[in-house]
Amino acid sequence: SQWGEENLQALSIQEGEDVTMNCSYKTYTTVVQWYRQKSGKGPAQLILIRSNEREKRSGRLRATLDTSSQSSSLSITGTLATDTAVYFCGVYQGGRALIFGTGTTVSVSP
Template sequence: SQQGEEDPQALSIQEGENATMNCSYKTSINNLQWYRQNSGRGLVHLILIRSNEREKHSGRLRVTLDTSKKSSSLLITASRAADTASYFCATDDGFQKLVFGTGTRLLVSP
């Protein structure tokens, strides 16, 4: 069963706008990771946030984690057409596996 559930399932914005996608999960985690998948390609790791962190930045990416609500959000600022992709959260319980959500499809129009 899926651990993470992303919301929304699909998001359409204009270039320059911010994109926010959310992830909810069910059990305790060691860390939570976000990945991007361009059409027809494998997933690429974007950012990892540990359970004792509340916010993390990487370039135009900002990730927050609220372990009390079992939720995370990914913010992409000043979106570009090249950001068009599917975005997945993945939870890591500290053992050997990640559990991926079903993803958010982001479309950024010029």
């Protein structure tokens, strides 16, 4: 597997809470992309973070990237029930297309 065990998670939280999910990878990359996949749909890109950014924000989302530890995180503040989904991080391996981890399932209760 390409991914560390911490990428395999299921989190259940209440609306309004904050959540952070982590992703570790073994291949060299300068870019990590985070995607969200809702039930019955394809993944949708949330945020792209480059190695020279370390942190990037988009609305309630915050992504970090630490190339020295080969890890990235995605945080969602003030979660809504509509944030219920599986979240994936994706990296490029050797110039190929994106490869994805197993994902983190987030369930937000109203």
